[in-house]
Amino acid sequence: MSIKSYKDAINEALLQEMKKDENVVIMGEDVAGGAGTNGEQDAWGGVLGVTKGLLGHYGRERVIDTPITETAILGMASGAALTGLRPVAELMFVDFMGVCFDQILNQTAKFRYMFGGKAVTPVTIRTMYGGGLRAASQHSQCLYPMFTHVPGIKVVVPSCAYDAKGLLIQSIRDDDPVIYMEHKNLYDVTQEVPDESYTIPFGEANFTREGKDITFIGMGQTVGICNKVADKLKSEGKSATVLDLRTLSPLDEDSVLEAAEETGRVVIVDESYPRCNIATDLSALICQESFSSLKAPIKMVTPPHTPVPFSPPLEDLYLPSEEKVYNAAKEIL
Amino acid sequence: MSESLIAITMPKWGLAMKEGAILQWLKNEGDEVKKGEILVEIETDKVVNEMESPEDGRLLKKCVETDIRVPVGSLIAVYGNENISDEDIEKFISEFKENFVVEDDESGSEKDKYEKITLGEIEINFSKIGEEKEKNILFIHGFGGDLNNWMFNQEDLSKDYNTFAIDLPGHGQSSKNVTDGSLKNMAKIVNDFCAQNNITKVKLVGHSYGAGIAIQTASDFKDLIESLTLISPIGLGNEIDSSYLENFITAESRRDLKPVLEKLYNNSDIITRDMVNEVLNYKRIDGVESSLKNMKDEIVKSDLQNNDLKDILNLLDIPVSIVWGKDDNIIPSNHSEKLNEKILVEVIESCGHMAHTEHASKVNEVIKKTN
Numbered sequence: 173m174s175i176k177s178y179k180d181a182i183n184e185a186l187l188q189e190m191k192k193d194e195n196v197v198i199m200g201e202d203v204a205g206g207a208g209t210n211g212e213q214d215a216w217g218g219v220l221g222v223t224k225g226l227l228g229h230y231g232r233e234r235v236i237d238t239p240i241t242e243t244a245i246l247g248m249a250s251g252a253a254l255t256g257l258r259p260v261a262e263l264m265f266v267d268f269m270g271v272c273f274d275q276i277l278n279q280t281a282k283f284r285y286m287f288g289g290k291a292v293t294p295v296t297i298r299t300m301y302g303g304g305l306r307a308a309s310q311h312s313q314c315l316y317p318m319f320t321h322v323p324g325i326k327v328v329v330p331s332c333a334y335d336a337k338g339l340l341i342q343s344i345r346d347d348d349p350v351i352y353m354e355h356k357n358l359y360d361v362t363q364e365v366p367d368e369s370y371t372i373p374f375g376e377a378n379f380t381r382e383g384k385d386i387t388f389i390g391m392g393q394t395v396g397i398c399n400k401v402a403d404k405l406k407s408e409g410k411s412a413t414v415l416d417l418r419t420l421s422p423l424d425e426d427s428v429l430e431a432a433e434e435t436g437r438v439v440i441v442d443e444s445y446p447r448c449n450i451a452t453d454l455s456a457l458i459c460q461e462s463f464s465s466l467k468a469p470i471k472m473v474t475p476p477h478t479p480v481p482f483s484p485p486l487e488d489l490y491l492p493s494e495e496k497v498y499n500a501a502k503e504i505l
Numbered sequence: 506m507s508e509s510l511i512a513i514t515m516p517k518w519g520l521a522m523k524e525g526a527i528l529q530w531l532k533n534e535g536d537e538v539k540k541g542e543i544l545v546e547i548e549t550d551k552v553v554n555e556m557e558s559p560e561d562g563r564l565l566k567k568c569v570e571t572d573i574r575v576p577v578g579s580l581i582a583v584y585g586n587e588n589i590s591d592e593d594i595e596k597f598i599s600e601f602k603e604n605f606v607v608e609d610d611e612s613g614s615e616k617d618k619y620e621k622i623t624l625g626e627i628e629i630n631f632s633k634i635g636e637e638k639e640k641n642i643l644f645i646h647g648f649g650g651d652l653n654n655w656m657f658n659q660e661d662l663s664k665d666y667n668t669f670a671i672d673l674p675g676h677g678q679s680s681k682n683v684t685d686g687s688l689k690n691m692a693k694i695v696n697d698f699c700a701q702n703n704i705t706k707v708k709l710v711g712h713s714y715g716a717g718i719a720i721q722t723a724s725d726f727k728d729l730i731e732s733l734t735l736i737s738p739i740g741l742g743n744e745i746d747s748s749y750l751e752n753f754i755t756a757e758s759r760r761d762l763k764p765v766l767e768k769l770y771n772n773s774d775i776i777t778r779d780m781v782n783e784v785l786n787y788k789r790i791d792g793v794e795s796s797l798k799n800m801k802d803e804i805v806k807s808d809l810q811n812n813d814l815k816d817i818l819n820l821l822d823i824p825v826s827i828v829w830g831k832d833d834n835i836i837p838s839n840h841s842e843k844l845n846e847k848i849l850v851e852v853i854e855s856c857g858h859m860a861h862t863e864h865a866s867k868v869n870e871v872i873k874k875t876n
Contacts, residue, residue: 173678370790409572426760
């Protein structure tokens with residue numbers, strides 16, 4: 173056990189899985205950096221240095237710098253997965269999914285189904301998402317509801333360093349395509365993380381706070397916000413349950429309902445666009461299955477239905493914040 | 506006057522505990538409290554547990570409100586006799602607070618107590634509390650446990666002993682590469698551990714599978730072992746709930762594991778989601794499952810116990826005590842009957858397989874008495 177950042181935890185998971193299984197290869201734009209040049213090798217290690225150092229261990233055969241074409245990256249990774257490799261493809265920003273969505277939607281997600289269960293596609297797609305970095309509307313989206321919508325893909329949104337490592341190892345060992353989503357703001361969040369390899373199964377949400385008065389449900393980055401608000405409420409004499417979904421597909425419906433029924437007051441915090449997002453989906457689930465246990469309307473804290481603003485004051489206003497979550501809680505407490 | 510006042514402080518349950526909050530007082534100001542009576546219920550990051558009164562006395566003042574987290578060692582109550590004036594009590598409290606220093610991580614006192622040593626292929630993690638005492642105690646946890654199982658025992662006994670608690674191979678922070686889970690092999694590891702730590706004489710305290718290891722160690726390394734305190738030991742009868750072991754290994758989710766862990770306790774309310782999560786996190790580390798399987802195969806064969814340690818135990822020429830929860834669901838407490846008369850047997854009412862956590866102070870008394 174030692175203190176590691178979210179970024180280190182991801183790097184360690186990749187390193188350990190590459191060591192354990194030689195079929196694990198990574199590919200993406202500048203995952204090493206410097207390919208085909210006379211300059212510094214391993215110059216980048218991914219745009220924020222998450223894959224730094226892997227090149228030195230496993231060389232260019234397994235740490236593959238690709239051309240700038242997302243379509244080719246995902247085509248290559250999915251095809252390689254069909255032939256027996258376990259590729260981890262990096263899509264720098266989830267926003268770039270637009271140009272390669274057909275690879276995922278109609279190919280990767282469908283192989284197992286279309287080939288009668290005989291084809292497996294153990295590909296992991298790592299990608300960065302979320303706002304707060306002043307990266308404007310084409311580099312700040314969440315988009316996880318779009319993948320959650322599609323059967324045949326698993327969607328993973330780790331909220332902390334411990335989960336980041338265990339869920340990534342699980343993603344790599346899983347025989348289905350997995351979109352593994354890393355929030356830009358979480359890379360430097362630290363925590364005690366075991367040095368050994370370990371897995372966290374998909375479809376098991378995690379209770380990060382236990383309480384009696386109100387329930388917060390978060391995913392990825394918003395879990396930290398929920399925890400902080402729960403701690404603030406605690407100092408005011410109200411106790412809150414916080415549920416971290418960990419994976420959006422599969423979804424741990426039992427825990428969602430358990431968490432909702434425990435307190436009867438629910439605030440869902442989701443950074444993605446508000447129409448047809450995870451908050452609306454959970455809200456429908458809770459209303460359908462646990463309606464009689466609700467003591468107040470379900471509150472959803474989400475951005476407004478607009479692109480992510482570039483202007484810092486506007487972006488701050490746009491994103492779910494501790495203040496917004498706290499105010500939403502106060503309205504139903 | 507203040508010499509007759511007694512400070513009651515936030516206990517430290519396990520090395521990781523930094524703070525605790527009082528959930529509920531079970532005594533009122535003005536009550537006479539006997540040592541061993543339940544004084545308060547305390548919540549830490551890991552557990553909710555009752556704190557027994559460490560002394561006899563009258564509860565003069567509660568110093569902490571409920572649900573407020575305070576550091577370990579903080580003043581939570583003052584005892585004394587009825588003649589003490591309020592001013593004296595206030596003075597005592599303010600003096601305590603002035604002199605109170607929160608134990609901080611930077612000083613290193615905390616970190617130094619977890620250590621690792623390498624014995625051949627395996628690394629053993631252990632905690633050490635208490636120094637330069639005359640006698641040593643070594644705690645050995647059971648199947649699926651770890652050294653934190655002794656959180657209510659080790660700190661308390663460290664006032665009189667140098668105490669060591671190990672993570673067995675395949676458990677806690679020790680290496681997860683057990684291929685031979687036999688008692689003989691584990692006993693050898695215990696012996697090697699003591700040799701490397703220059704422990705030449707030690708009181709062994711073992712729980713369940715760990716108690717079986719303790720008996721084996723006492724038999725194989727007679728000079729090393731001074732006494733044995735065995736809590737719900739294996740090896741003294743045929744019956745064991747083998748489904749517990751099987752289900753502990755196979756449970757993959759919180760929902761599967763919770764009912765398994767509940768079997769361990771008489772009062773299963775003690776099982777929180779955090780506790781279940783902690784066990785799951787451990788079970789999900791590579792190597793744990795196969796290590797546990799290899800140990801299970803040494804503990805049970807065809808749903809019955811695989812070790813008969815009764816004769817070995819009866820022949821030992823050292824003080825031996827056995828503690829058993831009357832309502833132990835894993836190994837029946839009647840296995841403590843019909844043993845050598847020299848063996849001290851204590852069967853505790855309203856207590857399950859985990860006497861050392863459910864009735865810690867009773868177990869600690871027995872450990873002290875086993876001389």
